[in-house]
Amino acid sequence: MAAAAVLLCPGLRRSVGPRRALSGPAGAGSSLLGKKGAMACTVAVEESISDHYNNQIRTLMEEDPEKYKELMQIIKQCRDDEWEHHDIGLEHDAERVSKC
Ligand SMILES: [Fe+2]
Numbered sequence: 708m709a710a711a712a713v714l715l716c717p718g719l720r721r722s723v724g725p726r727r728a729l730s731g732p733a734g735a736g737s738s739l740l741g742k743k744g745a746m747a748c749t750v751a752v753e754e755s756i757s758d759h760y761n762n763q764i765r766t767l768m769e770e771d772p773e774k775y776k777e778l779m780q781i782i783k784q785c786r787d788d789e790w791e792h793h794d795i796g797l798e799h800d801a802e803r804v805s806k807c
Contacts (some may be wrong), residue, residue, distance in 0.1 A: 743800045750801040753790065
């Protein structure tokens, strides 16, 4: 689903690149923090990703809501998926460690 949104929206492609490049080292680093630390990092990352999707939706709404209706629906689904990951992190004690 996220890949479809990236293919449809060049702005997403640009912004996903650096995140993807940093995801490997971030994942390896958070694994050193243990389960709760990894969950805290997951929550922080998912918040950031959800904010990014919300910004994309906001931009498309301002641009032409009718023209981008289908794309916005895809992005909303992606955001909701990521927010579900966020909530899973919270359910697994992400808040029991300090921010990573
Ligand atoms: Fe996620």
